[in-house]
Amino acid sequence: MRDHFWSRLLHGTLPLMVWAAHWFAAYVLVAAQCSPAAISPESPRRWMLWVLSALALAACALMLWRARRTLRHAGGDISLLDWAAAGSAVLATMGIVWTTLPMLLVDGCR
Numbered sequence: 001m002r003d004h005f006w007s008r009l010l011h012g013t014l015p016l017m018v019w020a021a022h023w024f025a026a027y028v029l030v031a032a033q034c035s036p037a038a039i040s041p042e043s044p045r046r047w048m049l050w051v052l053s054a055l056a057l058a059a060c061a062l063m064l065w066r067a068r069r070t071l072r073h074a075g076g077d078i079s080l081l082d083w084a085a086a087g088s089a090v091l092a093t094m095g096i097v098w099t100t101l102p103m104l105l106v107d108g109c110r
Contacts, residue, residue, distance in 0.1 A: 012084040015063045015092035022056035023099050034109035046103060053100040060096060064089035 026049055033044040065084035070076060 008081055012081050013088060015060050015085070015089040016058050018056055018063075019095040021054065021093035022096050025052055026103075028101060030106070044109060046105060046106070049100075049103050053096060053103070056096050057093065059076075060089055061094045064093060 029048060029052065030044045064086070067082065067089050070082050071086055074082060
């Protein structure tokens with residue numbers, strides 16, 4: 001009998017992993033562009049950060065839509081894992097938006 005522990009764990013935490021990957025990639029991208037070797041007048045390039053954020057938000061929106069559909073069609077048989085997947089998708093979406101907000105304030109590398 002297989003429990004499918006890892007696939008269930010991934011189902012519930014994948015949105016949080018997307019958020020963590022977005023946070024890491026955004027800050028590494030800005031740090032790499034603002035290093036003395038790569039600095040240029042248009043650094044950091046905001047369009048790269050916006051594309052990264054749009055992809056992460058699209059991934060979380062898809063997972064949120066799937067979780068919402070699962071909760072809607074489950075009837076009375078809703079598991080804790082389904083609620084966890086929906087909650088982590090909402091939390092990750094808010095986290096990505098919160099991580100993206102400082103990009104509006106970035107004026108350049110100083």
